[in-house]
Amino acid sequence: MEREIITKFLNQTASPEETRQVLAWLEKPGSRKVFDAHIKNTWDKSSISEEDKTDYDKLLQKIHLRTSIATGPTQSKSVSWYKTFKVAASIVLLIGSIIFIKKGIEFNEPHLALPEKVIERKTGIGEKLTMKLPDGTSIVLNANSRIIFSTGYGDKNRLVELEGEGYFEIAKDSIRPFQVKTKGMVTTALGTAFNTIARDGFYAVALTEGKVAIEAGEEKLKLNPGQMMILDKRDSLSGVEVRPFEIDKVIGWKEGILHFERVQLKKILEDLSKWYGVELEIEAGINVHKRVIGTFRNKNLSDVLTGLGFSMGFQFEIDKNRVLIKKSSL
Incomplete structure (x- = not known):
C-alpha cells in the first residue's frame, strides 16, 4: 500500500476508491504493523525538540486499542475498521494540530528593527518655529535655521544637529544626555536651558539653566548659568572664549x-x-x-x-x- 494513500486515509481526504483500498489492505496479514510504523514515523518527523516530553509510543498504543479489529463477519469488520480509523484519523489530526501550535509558540521570529529615518525641521527667512521633541524637550528655532534628528530619538540617545540658531529647554534624563551637534562643536546637557548659534563659522553657546559640557575641536569645557562660550572660526587668531552675558541681549530674539x-x-x-x-x-x-x-x-x-x-x-x-x-x- 502506498504511504501517500494511507496518509490521505488518516487525514480523511482519500477518495471512496482509495478508502476501499486501504480497508481491504488492512484485512491482509502484516498490514497492521506497517500501518502503525507509518503513523509513528510521521510523529517522529514532526517532533518538536529534545524538551518535548510527549510519550508518542503510549499515544500509539491508545490508537492501537481504539482501532483493534472487531470480531464478527467480514462486512462488520470493514465497517468497524472504517469507523475506528475515523477516530484514529481524528486523533492523528489532533496531535498534528498540537504539534503545529507548539511550533508556533516556540518559534522566535527575529526582531526586524525598522530603519531609522531622518526628520528635518527648518525655518525660512523671517520665520521662527517652536517645537517639542518626544521626550518633552522644547526648541525654538530662529530664522533661517535647521534642526535634524532621527525617528530613533530618545531610544538610545538624544542627539540633534543644528544649523543656525536655536534655544533649547531640555527635559531631564539622567541616562540619556541631550546633545546638540554642529559642524564646529558638540554641546552635552542632562537637564538645562541654553541658546546655540552655528552660522557661517561662528559658534556660541549661552547657558541660562543647569550645566553643559562643550567639545569644540580639542577644547573641552563646562559652562555655568550666565556663562557664554564663543568660537569664531572666521578669525584664525581667535580661540575659544568664555564670558558672562545678559539674557535679553543674547536670547531676546525669542521674545x-x-x-x-x-x-x-x-x-x-x-x-x-x-x-x-x-x-x-x-x-x-x-x-x-x-x-x-x-x-x-x-x-x-x-x-x-x-x-x-x-x-x-x-x-x-x-x-x-x-x-x-x-x-x-x-
Whole structure:
C-alpha cells in the first residue's frame, strides 16, 4: 500500500476508491504493523525538540486499542475498521494540530528593527518655529535655521544637529544626555536651558539653566548659568572664549527683542534681512562699518530702520520684500 494513500486515509481526504483500498489492505496479514510504523514515523518527523516530553509510543498504543479489529463477519469488520480509523484519523489530526501550535509558540521570529529615518525641521527667512521633541524637550528655532534628528530619538540617545540658531529647554534624563551637534562643536546637557548659534563659522553657546559640557575641536569645557562660550572660526587668531552675558541681549530674539552691543551696521542689516524676510540694497557711500548700540522691543522693520537711520544717518524705502538703504538728504 502506498504511504501517500494511507496518509490521505488518516487525514480523511482519500477518495471512496482509495478508502476501499486501504480497508481491504488492512484485512491482509502484516498490514497492521506497517500501518502503525507509518503513523509513528510521521510523529517522529514532526517532533518538536529534545524538551518535548510527549510519550508518542503510549499515544500509539491508545490508537492501537481504539482501532483493534472487531470480531464478527467480514462486512462488520470493514465497517468497524472504517469507523475506528475515523477516530484514529481524528486523533492523528489532533496531535498534528498540537504539534503545529507548539511550533508556533516556540518559534522566535527575529526582531526586524525598522530603519531609522531622518526628520528635518527648518525655518525660512523671517520665520521662527517652536517645537517639542518626544521626550518633552522644547526648541525654538530662529530664522533661517535647521534642526535634524532621527525617528530613533530618545531610544538610545538624544542627539540633534543644528544649523543656525536655536534655544533649547531640555527635559531631564539622567541616562540619556541631550546633545546638540554642529559642524564646529558638540554641546552635552542632562537637564538645562541654553541658546546655540552655528552660522557661517561662528559658534556660541549661552547657558541660562543647569550645566553643559562643550567639545569644540580639542577644547573641552563646562559652562555655568550666565556663562557664554564663543568660537569664531572666521578669525584664525581667535580661540575659544568664555564670558558672562545678559539674557535679553543674547536670547531676546525669542521674545521679539533685538539688542545690538557695538555691532557693525553691516552685520545688523544682514540679520534684519534674515529675521524679517526682506532683500536689502545699500547705496554706495554709507559707512556700514559703524558700530551700533541699541535695543528694540517687539518693533516692526520700519520702526527698527527708523531708529537705526536716525543714529547712523541714512534713509530707507520699503517696497514689499525689498528695502533700499540710501544716504540721508539732510
